[in-house]
Amino acid sequence: MVHWTAEExxxxxxxxxxxxxxxxxxxxxxxxxIVYPWTQRFFSSFGNLSSPTAIIGNPKVRAHGRKVLTSxxxxxxxxxxxxxxxxxLSELHCExxxxxxxNFRLLGDILIIVLASHFARDFTPxxxxxxQKLVGVVAHALARKYH
Amino acid sequence: MVLSGADKNNVKGVFAKIGGHAEEYGAExxxxxFATYPQTKTYFPxxxxxxxxxxxxxxxxxxxxxxxxxxxxxxxxxxxxxKLSDLHAQKLRVDPVNFKLLGQCFLVVVAIHHPSVLTxxxxxxxxxxxxxxxxVLTAKYR
Numbered sequence: 001m002v003h004w005t006a007e008e009x010x011x012x013x014x015x016x017x018x019x020x021x022x023x024x025x026x027x028x029x030x031x032x033x034i035v036y037p038w039t040q041r042f043f044s045s046f047g048n049l050s051s052p053t054a055i056i057g058n059p060k061v062r063a064h065g066r067k068v069l070t071s072x073x074x075x076x077x078x079x080x081x082x083x084x085x086x087x088x089l090s091e092l093h094c095e096x097x098x099x100x101x102x103n104f105r106l107l108g109d110i111l112i113i114v115l116a117s118h119f120a121r122d123f124t125p126x127x128x129x130x131x132q133k134l135v136g137v138v139a140h141a142l143a144r145k146y147h
Numbered sequence: 148m149v150l151s152g153a154d155k156n157n158v159k160g161v162f163a164k165i166g167g168h169a170e171e172y173g174a175e176x177x178x179x180x181f182a183t184y185p186q187t188k189t190y191f192p193x194x195x196x197x198x199x200x201x202x203x204x205x206x207x208x209x210x211x212x213x214x215x216x217x218x219x220x221x222x223x224x225x226x227x228x229x230k231l232s233d234l235h236a237q238k239l240r241v242d243p244v245n246f247k248l249l250g251q252c253f254l255v256v257v258a259i260h261h262p263s264v265l266t267x268x269x270x271x272x273x274x275x276x277x278x279x280x281x282x283v284l285t286a287k288y289r
Contacts, residue, residue: 034267035274052268109251113270116255117262125182128255132183 002137004079008130015119015127016076024118025069026062028111030055036106042099068107075138082141090145101143108135148282150275155221157272161257162218164264172256173211174204179252187245214253217280225283236287243288246281253277 004012033040034052043049046060055061071089078085093099112131116123150158165172181188181196181203194202213231220227235241254273258265265273 031267031270035271052266052271056267112251113254113258113265116258117265120259120262123255123259125179128179128252129183 001080002082002133007126008133009079011127011130012076012079012134015115015122015131016073018119019069019115021069021073022062022066024111024114025065025067025072027065028107028114029065029068030058030061031110031114032103032107033061035110039103039106042097042103069111072111072138075134075141079134082137083144086138086141087145090142093142094146101139101146104139104142105136108132108139111135148275148278150221150272150279153268154272154275157269158218158221158276161261161264161269161273162215164261165257168260169211169215170204170208172207172253172260173209173214174207175256176249176253177203177207177210179255180249183252184245184248187248190239190241190245210249214277214280217283218276221276224279225286228280228283232284232287235284240288241284243281243285246277246284250274250277250281 030052033043033049033055040049043061043064046058046064048054048058049061074085075082093101112128112135115131116128119127162169178198181191188196191206194200194206196203213228216227217224225232254265254270254277257273
């Protein structure tokens with residue numbers, strides 16, 4: 001089980017409280033598809049992904065980004081039980097979606113950059129540490145049921 | 148992985164915006180890297196790594212100068228950083244995985260100080276550039 005200090009929990013939950021999940025989610029997914037274009041391989045049904053402008057404006061990207069970040073919120077609400085929280089999603093990503101877990105790490109890194117750009121100096125080094133730890137734990141939990 | 152003309156322009160644009168803050172950002176990048184990825188501290192047992200450390204500031208300056216040099220010679224990063232590449236291969240031998248961690252922290256620092264500069268396209272170009280720098284510095288490892 002992951003150990004969180006009280007400070008780490010506080011840094012995570014207080015920042016999360018200020019996050020616009022719809023906007024940040026859309027931005028994070030769009031950036032993933034733009035910065036690491038090979039990740040587009042999972043989204044052939046999303047229509048026009050031909051340029052950064054197309055990706056950013058794509059309604060399916062926005063909707064899916066929101067869905068993904070909303071799910072991320074479950075980790076924030078269940079910091080002491082992230083493994084169990086993502087057990088079913090882990091199976092889904094392995095058995096049905098066939099997503100290489102490296103992609104979870106890539107998205108986690110992108111999310112950190114999005115948070116940094118929104119929160120600027122409030123995204124202190126201690127905050128970055130806590131959040132980088134969280135995205136790592138989430139990535140690990142999502143990869144856990146892979147076989 | 149190849150830097151396109153657009154990538155090169157984007158990277159040059161970022162460093163133009165950063166301007167004289169490069170040294171400061173170098174230090175902040177290192178501070179964040181040590182805080183976020185404590186394993187990176189193992190390469191600096193001889194440093195005072197506390198907040199505000201003069202050694203970290205000094206080293207941040209060097210790191211920033213190398214990135215600026217690479218951006219100024221973006222058509223030949225390998226040539227521009229050849230001596231640094233030798234140093235990393237023969238003496239420093241920093242595990243290649245750590246260059247990604249430094250790169251991530253540099254992106255965070257740019258995002259914090261210049262969020263409007265770091266559009267998704269510029270983010271992509273800068274990430275590619277930082278990968279290219281890391282590749283050059285580890286190219287002679289074996």
